[in-house]
Amino acid sequence: MESRAPLYPPIEPHDSGWLDVGGSDEIYWEVCGNPAGKPVVFLHGGPGAGAAPVHRRLFDPEAYRIVLFDQRNCGRSRPHAAEPEVDLSENVTGNLVADVERLREHMGVDRWMVFGGSWGSTLALAYAEAHPGRVTEIVLRGVYLVLAADEPWCFAEGGVSRLFPDAWEPFRDHIPEDEQGDLMAAYARRLADPDPAVHVPAALAWTRWEDTTGTLLPRPGGDEDPRAAVAVARLENRYFGNGCFLEPGQLLRDAHRLAGIPGVIVNGRYDLLTPPDAAWTLHRAWPGSELHLIPDAGHAFDEPGTLRLLVGATDRFRP
Secondary structure (H helix, E strand, C coil): CCCCCCCCCCCCCCEEEEEEEECCEEEEEEEEECCCCEEEEEECCCCCCCCCHHHHHHCCCCCEEEEEECCCCCCCCECCCCCCCCCCCCCCHHHHHHHHHHHHHHHCCCCEEEEEECHHHHHHHHHHHHCHHHEEEEEEECCCCCCCCHHHHHHCCCCHHHCCHHHHHHHHHCCCHHHHHHHHHHHHHHHCCCCHHHHHHHHHHHHHHHHHCCCCCCCCCCCCCHHHHHHHHHHHHHHHCCHHHCCCCHHHHCHHHHCCCCEEEEEECCCCCCCHHHHHHHHHHCCCEEEEEECCCCCCCCCHHHHHHHHHHHHHCCC
């Protein structure tokens, strides 16, 4: 596969707006690149992280019509999960899959390439398995299949905590000792508390733990955005505590529906949030998929080896 280390130059949207997806929810969308180019939709991680300007740069703007959107209740979509009174009961995977399909129709697209990383890989698989006839190719990074071992690995003693005891301790000890037997439920209670003095520190403890484990090599901490942290923590806690609203084993069970769709799977060898066994298992269940395990990468999309393969994949799928 041709590799291309640099991202494409920064680019601004030429169209954007909000799409009513039912109830009080509206999702923000934007389109960049060539209006007559090959359609591609970018599915961000989290859930709750939102799309960022850097994600536009994964695609050749002369070749692609690049569609990005913020999933329900995060980023620029509205209402926002950082507002404690916002009802998240309709924020479930089935509705997010329907949102992607509604957005495709809104864009007047017949078929498009789907790109998803981390939670975005989960949503990409759920969407492609539900609508295989609407997908031309799939590029995945940091595969998350919602397996039974995933949440204890990340959010209970004995998993990633063994590798990052210094970061695990403040995450665990944010919760009183008598509640530490079920950290997911304990964090859920605090994130649902309407008092910012309760839910903001809980959200920051959650996102700091996750950020620490996201890259192979440590990165300097950036400015913390409490509003974004609350949305990420509330939505991740909601999804991870409910099996991501999927049937057990659903994504692997239905992987046969991807047969005939070209796919590239990229996973860091040392990805501690979505370990590479999931990518390996998916590759074996998906006829015709191509797997790349990056020997010097963790979970983040912009670690050098991962980035080269991702941009190489989108370059190869250009028309």
